[in-house]
Amino acid sequence: MANVREQPILRELREETATMHGSQMQVSPDEAQLLSMLVQILGAQQCIEVGVYTGYSSLAIALILPESGRLVACEKDARCLEIGKKYYERAGVSHKVDVRHGDAADTLRAMIQNGESCSYDFAFLDADKRAYDQYFEMLLELVLFLSDHLVSSPHMSRRWGVIVIDNVLWQGRVADPLVDDPKTVSIRDFNSKILRDSRVNISMVPIGDGITICRKIWS
Numbered sequence: 471m472a473n474v475r476e477q478p479i480l481r482e483l484r485e486e487t488a489t490m491h492g493s494q495m496q497v498s499p500d501e502a503q504l505l506s507m508l509v510q511i512l513g514a515q516q517c518i519e520v521g522v523y524t525g526y527s528s529l530a531i532a533l534i535l536p537e538s539g540r541l542v543a544c545e546k547d548a549r550c551l552e553i554g555k556k557y558y559e560r561a562g563v564s565h566k567v568d569v570r571h572g573d574a575a576d577t578l579r580a581m582i583q584n585g586e587s588c589s590y591d592f593a594f595l596d597a598d599k600r601a602y603d604q605y606f607e608m609l610l611e612l613v614l615f616l617s618d619h620l621v622s623s624p625h626m627s628r629r630w631g632v633i634v635i636d637n638v639l640w641q642g643r644v645a646d647p648l649v650d651d652p653k654t655v656s657i658r659d660f661n662s663k664i665l666r667d668s669r670v671n672i673s674m675v676p677i678g679d680g681i682t683i684c685r686k687i688w689s
């Protein structure tokens with residue numbers, strides 16, 4: 471497949487999203503391209519997105535997932551989900567997307583209670599910024615980690631779950647000590663926490679609004 475950001479259906483979804491009444495959010499083709507490449511490079515099969523909006527990133531991921539792959543797509547806004555579902559259908563990927571309407575924290579908690587810990591390869595976190603830490607803790611539980619003695623081959627690719635976190639630069643506000651609104655403080659505190667977190671390796675990438683790529687290294 472060509473680069474996902476060049477797919478006409480993604481362009482169409484982006485245009486429809488831009489014309490939505492009251493829409494202030496922007497979707498990022500560069501981020502979606504990176505996400506889909508990561509999913510492909512990892513050979514990910516089981517993915518989660520927290521905060522779907524109209525489905526731009528989830529569609530980019532679903533397009534690249536193999537037929538056996540699945541993306542659990544968590545979103546609280548039914549109107550946005552209807553747009554996403556229309557595009558999954560049109561792109562022929564709706565069988566790969568498991569849409570979960572409701573509060574994402576409730577959905578993730580239910581997945582853990584349902585015995586799904588350590589069974590996801592890839593997660594994308596992009597919902598309420600004040601709850602990042604809460605989502606992150608549950609995603610860390612849900613993504614895979616196989617310690618050395620459980621890995622049959624040193625070349626096995628799916629040993630570590632990866633979590634990608636969006637908006638970590640928050641348009642530069644996290645670096646401005648004079649900005650102290652709740653969302654900025656929450657993202658700033660979250661960035662500091664995961665920098666020191668021995669359960670993960672991280673790399674912050676300054677594309678879009680800043681994303682952190684986080685690899686689980688401890689279970």
Ligand SMILES: C[S@@+](CC[C@H](N)C(=O)[O-])C[C@H]1O[C@@H](n2cnc3c(N)ncnc32)[C@H](O)[C@@H]1O
Nearest residue numbers: 521522523526527545546547573574596597598
């Ligand atoms: C920035 S948008 C997501 C954009 C999407 N990830 C993309 O790249 O195309 C954030 C979304 O998170 C959703 N959201 C915020 N809080 C939520 C919650 N508690 N549970 C589920 N979804 C939530 C919002 O409704 C919004 O659609």
